[in-house]
Amino acid sequence: MIPKPVVASDLTKRFDSFTAVNGIDLELEPGESFAMLGPNGAGKSSTMKMISTVSPVTSGELKVLGGDPQADGPAIRARLGVVPQEDNLDEALTLRENLMVYARYFGLSWSAAGRKADELLGFTRLEDRAKDQVVSLSGGMKRRLTIARALVNEPDLVLLDEPTTGLDPQARHLLWERLYQLKERGVTLLLTTHYMDEAEQLADRLVVMDQGKIVAEGSPANLITQHVTKEVLEVRFASGHEFDVTGLGLRTEPLADRTLIYTDDGEGTLAKLVNDGHTPASSLVRRASLEDVFLALTGRTLVE
Amino acid sequence: MMLAAVAYPYRVVERNVVSYRRLWLVLVSAMFEPVFFLFGLGVGLGQLVGDLEWYGEPISYAQFVAPGLLASSAMNGAIFDMTFNFYYKLKESRTFDAMLVTPLSISHVMDGEMAWAMIRGGFYSVTFLGVMLAFGLVTSWWAVLMPLAALLVGIAFAAMGSYGTTFARNWQDFDILFLITQPLFLLSTTFFQLEVYPSWARPIVQLTPLYHGVDLMRDLALGSVDGSALGHVAYLVAVTVIARAMVNRRMARLLLT
Numbered sequence: 001m002i003p004k005p006v007v008a009s010d011l012t013k014r015f016d017s018f019t020a021v022n023g024i025d026l027e028l029e030p031g032e033s034f035a036m037l038g039p040n041g042a043g044k045s046s047t048m049k050m051i052s053t054v055s056p057v058t059s060g061e062l063k064v065l066g067g068d069p070q071a072d073g074p075a076i077r078a079r080l081g082v083v084p085q086e087d088n089l090d091e092a093l094t095l096r097e098n099l100m101v102y103a104r105y106f107g108l109s110w111s112a113a114g115r116k117a118d119e120l121l122g123f124t125r126l127e128d129r130a131k132d133q134v135v136s137l138s139g140g141m142k143r144r145l146t147i148a149r150a151l152v153n154e155p156d157l158v159l160l161d162e163p164t165t166g167l168d169p170q171a172r173h174l175l176w177e178r179l180y181q182l183k184e185r186g187v188t189l190l191l192t193t194h195y196m197d198e199a200e201q202l203a204d205r206l207v208v209m210d211q212g213k214i215v216a217e218g219s220p221a222n223l224i225t226q227h228v229t230k231e232v233l234e235v236r237f238a239s240g241h242e243f244d245v246t247g248l249g250l251r252t253e254p255l256a257d258r259t260l261i262y263t264d265d266g267e268g269t270l271a272k273l274v275n276d277g278h279t280p281a282s283s284l285v286r287r288a289s290l291e292d293v294f295l296a297l298t299g300r301t302l303v304e
Numbered sequence: 305m306m307l308a309a310v311a312y313p314y315r316v317v318e319r320n321v322v323s324y325r326r327l328w329l330v331l332v333s334a335m336f337e338p339v340f341f342l343f344g345l346g347v348g349l350g351q352l353v354g355d356l357e358w359y360g361e362p363i364s365y366a367q368f369v370a371p372g373l374l375a376s377s378a379m380n381g382a383i384f385d386m387t388f389n390f391y392y393k394l395k396e397s398r399t400f401d402a403m404l405v406t407p408l409s410i411s412h413v414m415d416g417e418m419a420w421a422m423i424r425g426g427f428y429s430v431t432f433l434g435v436m437l438a439f440g441l442v443t444s445w446w447a448v449l450m451p452l453a454a455l456l457v458g459i460a461f462a463a464m465g466s467y468g469t470t471f472a473r474n475w476q477d478f479d480i481l482f483l484i485t486q487p488l489f490l491l492s493t494t495f496f497q498l499e500v501y502p503s504w505a506r507p508i509v510q511l512t513p514l515y516h517g518v519d520l521m522r523d524l525a526l527g528s529v530d531g532s533a534l535g536h537v538a539y540l541v542a543v544t545v546i547a548r549a550m551v552n553r554r555m556a557r558l559l560l561t
Binding site for chain 2: 015049052053054055056073074075077078080082084086088089090091092093097100101102104105106107149153
């Protein structure tokens, strides 16, 4: 039987008096794509570091690919691919050398490392830049190279810590497409993100984290139906014409610049407002997203 | 276990070889520094100094200075890699973080880095030994052990240099490094004998690491090997072992948080 890629129970990480991860339970299935969604400081990166065996567990249980991170570190890391939040590519080396040298750390021969490097440069569409220095790459290309580097050992589990933070939309979509390909090949992906669209695009299942704890768990669609309505009506009133919308829809959420009205019929609710003579200065009807789930669960927005 | 303890550090050395393939000029240029000192001070100033006495035998000033310069170049070669380059990989490019999510562990990374620094220091020493031979500054067969002694000096300073570097907060902190290496270079009996110091200062000089390297080299080059040479070796081995253990602990505290 294939061991579950990650099993954590009551997993806790403390730094002095600060508790970064506060007793979380996780269970990943082989081949699935799993996301941890939450704002900065939710404990996502600390969890990732414990799973990648470079951060000792304070308390609780953690098994990665069937092994104990403390005792079996090298054996676990041999089957792990890690894409850290900050690119740490080797700037003294070319793209191809980056991959080859890294493959050597995993014990590949130089000729196997060369073949692997060429294959992965192709996979990440960087083959034209093989002989260039890393410093000359754009942010999106650096991320792609970091992902290629994480794949040199054909890992069973790939950890991606905020893979697309700071990238422009085009670079993000190319990256998502490559990650989707990996997923199709059966590689287990564990990613953290604070973008709900990223979690919706890539994750089969996800946990929402806040202040070191898991506040919700499920598939993106499930979480939305469980915690919010199908649609959201966003309204903004002109100053001097504010109107208290409390009572409209199933729930309302006042934000600094607009008010959200959770309703299963956005257009209908808007029509009612207009009929009653409270036409908003601007309005938008959209589908509910994980952002709304997070807001409903914590009372705060995901990206501040 | 034994295999990993050699194979993994070896791959870290390879990484440095690959990265220096385009920077060979940087490597080669540092080769000339001790040669300049040898001609400027050993030969030039030597004209004014005249001959010295070493274990009852007269020797030229150049003969006296050259082994000290060889030890210093082993130190400098190792120190350069294990301070500036080490800091860059530790704090700026975070190359070590990337290495530590592979099967490599901290001791593999450190052993590899130290081996590379030692090889680099050894390379300078061997080329300089060639210069010494060409100018007849080597008078003993003991000198065949000088490259080995240079590797020992190199690894001792690689271990100490990297340990010190783990405390650096920014690039400015490296000014302190020169406050340490410059006096070591100038005062560790490289350019004059221990007897020049007043008796109270001699034990202080004898406590510093480069003194042991310099005196060991001189013993080997001039054939004055006795029990004190073994003492120098023991000192340098002890420094290496202790500093290596300390830097491994420091690195774990910094990187495995």
